[in-house]
Amino acid sequence: KEVVEHLVALKVMRLTKPALISPKIVTCDFKDLPGNILNNFLKDDATSVVQMETLAAGQFLLLPQSFGNIYLGETFSCYVCVHNETNQPVQSVSIKADLQTSSYRIPLTTQQNAAPLMLDVDETLSDVIHHEVKDLGTHILVCEVTYMSNYNTLASFRKFFKFEVMKPLDVKTKFYNAESDDVFVEAQVQNITSGPIILEQVLLDSSPQFTVNSLNEDSDGLSVFGDVTLLQSQESCQYLYCLTPKDNISKDIKLIAAAKNIGKLD
Template sequence: EHLVALKVMRLTKPALISPTIVTCDFKDLPGNILNNYLKDDPTSVLQMETLAAGQFLLLPQSFGNIYLGETFSCYVCVHNETTQPVQSVSIKADLQTNSQRIPLSTQQNQSPTMLDVDETLSDVIHHEVKDLGTHILVCEVTYMSNYNTLASFRKFFKFEVMKPLDVKTKIYNAESDEVFLEAQVQNITSGPIILEQVSLEGSHQFTVKSLNEDGEGHSVFGDVTLLQAQESCQYLYCLTPK
């Protein structure tokens, strides 16, 4: 058994937690047992227990969904759970992808630390995810054991990186030399997405003209292009040979 404990939590926005509503009439067999239990639930709102209104925030219980382009952030903490100081404590974290191993933690560039009783050594890691597929966060803790020898252990945290958008295209040939390209952009995440900018780059053979603005240059989709989960939006472009 190791002298220190390692905890890792992904840093994402918390969610509101609501009580589980199970109630009945006081004339029923359970009487007021269920109602009293609901009132004693710490997540319920006083005088509004049956409305499922949340007033507490729930920290993330897992790594959840991570999408390409997001910044992966997590909190790494090593805690001394013994009744004596622990010498030479250090943290090292790497992110293993399908093609490379990326060092993440800044603690590995610092000298080892002594942890007193109940003290912690922590680090916040940030990394922009640029690869799809399976990622493994490898956290390694090194410390001086009671036998004056270096001891270490590792923990592995596996998560998948998925693409947030799906793009499908169609090409229409006009009677002239112009070619019209339709791009359908679909939100395939589990939440809403705002598209700040969608553009098509030209090539050395074609000049691109966007047909998604009105005569004054304003987007035909309005000031904000909001896509709910699984919703899509079509963009049209005109390609003219140079």
């Protein structure tokens, strides 16, 4: 397939928290065979900290090199940039960005309906897009650039960026039936992301057939887990709730047995 050289270049970067970059430490004693060659090379490394070269301390921020992990409920943000790399102006430049899932396609760019622009030499056309991810599975960011070629015809090209959206939490439940017809629900919430998560609130929304009583607070109404429920990666936390059948079904054994929908966990 013939490779087409375009007049403009497209760059896409996900906007996430940058990381500190540190030098790769390879050193030795000056009496060893390499002498001070490795030490001098480490001192000349731009990412090393002066007089602390062997501590792997970073002083530069590394921009995201890939889309990385994206979890359900996060806001996906990225920077889309079109750059004129030629020595002449490029006419009628426009950007279009869509997010494709298995079931729908969402337009993202804020310049979807903007008029095409002229890019002078070394000029750029950029856009920052945001989207709250609400579905699991494979997502594809489709970026399309259109411009006027040297032959006064519209030219365009696309780039595709695939990423997976994963669950941030894993929830497991257990049920215990009491002799008083109450149902105790134990919910184990586990952080399955690669970083820490703060649980602001975990509630059990009962069905109309039950009333729910949370057993996760003390007598003063304060959480037994403290002011902040912080879960490190792979850590879990157990929550306990008591469900009591309402009066209209508590006196009928058949209605209690048929009451299988107890509610949902939020």
